[in-house]
Amino acid sequence: MGESTDVVVVGGGYAGVMAANRLTQRADVTVTLINPRPAFVHRVRLHQMVGGTGAAVVDYREVLAEGVQLLVDSVTRIDAAGRGVELASGGTVGYDYLVYAVGSGSADPQVPGAAEFAHPIAGLEEAQRLLPVLDAAPASAAVTVVGAGPTGIETAAELAEQGRNVTLACGGVLGPYLHRRGRRSVAGRLAALGVNVVEGPASxxxxxxxxxxxLADGRELPSAVTIWTAGFSVPDLALRSAxxxxxLGRLLTDETLTSVDDDxxxxxxxxxxxxxxxLRMSCQTAMPLGARAADTVLSRLAGQQPEALSQSFGAQxxxxxxGTGIFQFGNRSDIAVWFHIDGRLGAKMKETVCKGIVKHLADEAHQPGGYKLHRMKxxxxxxQALEALRAEGPAVERIS
Known part of the structure; x- marks a missing residue:
């Protein structure tokens, strides 16, 4: 390598922006962020965009360090042997290190008719395509939201509060992460909004x-607009790159987040x-992992051994x-506990978190290295899971 180290970050979401910003700590590192769109998508607000109560797009100038070069394009293949990425535009970009942060999107539902008639909302463009569909549907038209994770619950509540006739088809339990007390609170609020919640295996x-x-029990629910929020998938870029x-297609790494195929x-x-x-797919996971990935690269550049992953959780x-929300507390192993805060205070706490996400990224852009949450024990x-895995067979080892 020459005097400057070129780092390419693939993906401009929560993890990619955090990593790119943090890498600017060193003046001898050139950082290029490759992302298919010119604006940052604040995914935790997509349900507000669908409900017409908020925006989910942030200008990259608010969250990205000035020293990061933004390249609006898509990576079609990673040439690990040649240390370069091939672009959809036809060009290539070389790298000394690559941060793989392509994120996640809507899962293929593999349910007859879903691809044709249901509307996923895990991505900005998907949410944008849904908006005119909702606008064209009468307020009294039946809307079915499929999937009862956070996105499904939030979307159902948002639309019901706007006067929509909403059914939430859980496909199992309402809010799988929630403690039973928190689940009762959410069920009560959805009932107050008029959401018809259909739970259990039959749903x-x-x-x-x-x-x-x-539904699985043979029932048919009228649905002029069906919104699909069940499950996530990841892009197949790693698979295409051998x-x-x-x-699921997530890149296999060791505990320093280094690919098992290429250091x-x-x-x-x-x-x-x-x-x-x-770990659980969420911005709560993505930003600390972005910081950890950047630290792994910076440690290697300094001739030091990168630290192993230490991920702490606190809530969902x-x-x-x-006007209402729930802040479900969990332990550091990401298991919900009995304590939660709901009502107006729960809504305020959720809004504080949403604003805090952008602030964390912006702060790291202005003062790279200042983010510390990934260092919490x-x-x-x-x-225990790692110990059990190692007891079953050889550990996942990095290949140099």
Whole structure:
């Protein structure tokens, strides 16, 4: 390598922006962020965009360090041997190190009719395509939201608060992460908003038509607009680049987030599978992993051994319309506990978190290296899972 080290960050979401900003600590590092769109998508606000109560796009100038070069393009393949990435535009960009932060998107529902008649909202363009569909539907038209994780709950609540006739088809339990006390609170608020919550195994959607959804027990629910929020997938860039992945397509890494195939590639966010034990897909995970990935690169440049992953969790927060929400506390191993805060205070806490995400990124842009949350000690759950994994067979090792 010459006097300058070129680092390419693939993906401009929570993890990619955090990593890119943090890498600017060193003046001899050139950082290029490659992202398919020219603006930052604040994904935790997409449900507000769908409900018409807020925006989900932030100008990169607010969150990206001045020293980071933004290249609006898509990476079609990583040439690990040649240390370069191939672009959809036809060009190539070389690198000394690469941060793989391609994020996640909507999962292929693999349910008859879903691809044709249901509307996913995990990405900005998907949410934008849904808006005119909702605008064209009468306020009394039946809207079915499929999936009862945070996105499904928030979308159902947002639309119901706008006067929509909403059914939430859980496909299982309402709010799987929530403690039973928190779940009762969420169920009560949805009922107050008029949301028809369909729970249990029988609520699994087995087919979608233009004007209905069919459930596992044979029931058909009228649905003029069906919104699909069940599950996430990751881009297949790693697979196309002959890099090893887990079953979902997340890049396999060791506990320093280094690819098991190449020590010049590190991963962060939803598209990373450290030790084959990926963390929960969320911005709460993505930003610390972005900081950790950057620190791994910086440690190698300094001739030091990178630190192993230490991920701590604290809560999951869900908005239930504009005036109510829930802040579900969890332990450091990411298991919900009995304590939660709901009502107006819960909504304020959720809004504080949403604003805080952008602030964390902006602060790191202005003062790279200032973010510290990825250094908080994690819970015992991951350590125990790693020990069990190692007892079963050889550990996932980095290949130099």
């Amino acid at each position: 699994l959607v087995t087919a979608v038509t233009r004007d209905a959804v069919r 890099l090893r992945t887990d079953a 010049r590639i590190v991963a962060a966010g939803d598209s990373a599978a450290p030790s084959g034990l990926p 927060c869900i908005s239930l319309g504009r 994690g819970g015992a759950g991951r350590r």
